[in-house]
Amino acid sequence: MRALVRSETGDLDTYDLKADFELPPLDEGQVLVKVFTTSVNPIDSLRRRIMLTVIGGPPDVFPVVDGYDLCGEVVRVGPGAEKFSVGQKVFGNMQRQPHRPQQFGAWAEYANVYEDTIAALPEGLDPAIAGCVGVTFGTCIEAVERSDPASTRSVLITGGAGGVGSAMVQIAKHVLNSEFIAATASTSKVEEVGRIGANKVVDYKTTDLVQALEGNKFDFILDTVGEGEKCLTLLAEDGKYVQLTGAAARDPRATFLLHGGKTNYYERLSPYLASGKMKPIIHQVVPFAEYKRAIELAESGGTMGKIVMEIARS
Numbered sequence: 174m175r176a177l178v179r180s181e182t183g184d185l186d187t188y189d190l191k192a193d194f195e196l197p198p199l200d201e202g203q204v205l206v207k208v209f210t211t212s213v214n215p216i217d218s219l220r221r222r223i224m225l226t227v228i229g230g231p232p233d234v235f236p237v238v239d240g241y242d243l244c245g246e247v248v249r250v251g252p253g254a255e256k257f258s259v260g261q262k263v264f265g266n267m268q269r270q271p272h273r274p275q276q277f278g279a280w281a282e283y284a285n286v287y288e289d290t291i292a293a294l295p296e297g298l299d300p301a302i303a304g305c306v307g308v309t310f311g312t313c314i315e316a317v318e319r320s321d322p323a324s325t326r327s328v329l330i331t332g333g334a335g336g337v338g339s340a341m342v343q344i345a346k347h348v349l350n351s352e353f354i355a356a357t358a359s360t361s362k363v364e365e366v367g368r369i370g371a372n373k374v375v376d377y378k379t380t381d382l383v384q385a386l387e388g389n390k391f392d393f394i395l396d397t398v399g400e401g402e403k404c405l406t407l408l409a410e411d412g413k414y415v416q417l418t419g420a421a422a423r424d425p426r427a428t429f430l431l432h433g434g435k436t437n438y439y440e441r442l443s444p445y446l447a448s449g450k451m452k453p454i455i456h457q458v459v460p461f462a463e464y465k466r467a468i469e470l471a472e473s474g475g476t477m478g479k480i481v482m483e484i485a486r487s
């Protein structure tokens with residue numbers, strides 16, 4: 174099968190699009206998925222550049238196939254796997270909990286996927302959408318599950334224009350029914366973050382976050398940027414602060430999240446995605462053969478929205 178294989182850490186030249194890569198046999202609890210779509214997340218680039226030992230993961234055993242998000246079709250069921258049958262379409266995140274990066278991820282025509290990290294694809298949901306929500310929307314659902322669901326009336330999201338941030342804005346609006354949603358974004362993205370549901374968008378390029386939100390105390394803060402002290406200043410006394418990046422805050426209200434996929438996250442998201450109430454912002458769908466362009470676009474920082482890689486038509 175075709176797979177984007179990497180045998181070392183480094184730049185984009187470390188990838189080799191092999192035509193004849195072979196996966197190992199299915200492990201206990203895995204299914205073989207024919208991949209339709211996947212996407213590029215910051216974790217893919219971080220892993221390629223420096224391995225994930227920096228955030229507590231084990232060292233990579235090469236060769237590695239990157240790619241966490243996926244949407245595809247089950248073509249074989251492994252030993253002990255019982256949730257899905259052959260022919261069923263699925264989506265999710267290949268990352269298992271606790272944090273253990275898969276050696277052979279989704280940037281390939283087929284992937285061995287633990288069935289507890291994926292869910293059934295809702296009827297009619299576009300694989301381009303389903304193939305780029307596993308990490309971003311999944312992380313937000315996991316973060317929300319760590320909050321007190323009864324007290325998410327006011328929510329602050331740093332990095333509201335990013336894949337995770339823009340998912341959290343929508344989840345705050347549609348799933349949590351939050352009354353006040355604030356987010357940060359750079360100048361050109363302020364309007365779009367307001368359009369998807371933020372009541373107040375702070376332009377972090379020109380405005381200080383704490384000054385702009387003076388007088389507000391937030392029940393729940395998702396920090397995708399690493400604002401640390403600023404977020405703690407804006408957090409309610411009994412609020413919850415979930416950090417995804419930066420130095421872990423020493424505050425009992427703070428938790429640092431290392432996300433992994435779980436079936437129930439995607440099942441919870443499915444009705445919202447299927448009805449179109451929530452959807453990821455997609456910048457471009459790029460054919461697999463143009464993987465370099467896809468990864469460069471995602472790493473450029475200049476775009477807004479996910480870069481989806483299409484590996485096969487559904």
Ligand SMILES: NC(=O)c1ccc[n+]([C@@H]2O[C@H](COP(=O)([O-])OP(=O)(O)OC[C@H]3O[C@@H](n4cnc5c(N)ncnc54)[C@H](OP(=O)(O)O)[C@@H]3O)[C@@H](O)[C@H]2O)c1
Pocket residue numbers: 214215216308309312331332333334335336337338357358359360362377397398416417418430431432433474476
């Ligand atoms: N711990 C975990 O389990 C976990 C899970 C998912 C993601 N993450 C991490 O979370 C971060 C965000 O992920 P992502 O997928 O959303 O990345 P992304 O799609 O690349 O978005 C990053 C966003 O950060 C914004 N940004 C950069 N500096 C900022 C600042 N000072 N203030 C406000 N916004 C700023 C950028 O906005 P502009 O373009 O407007 O500048 C961009 O939209 C990454 O570091 C990722 O590795 C961690």
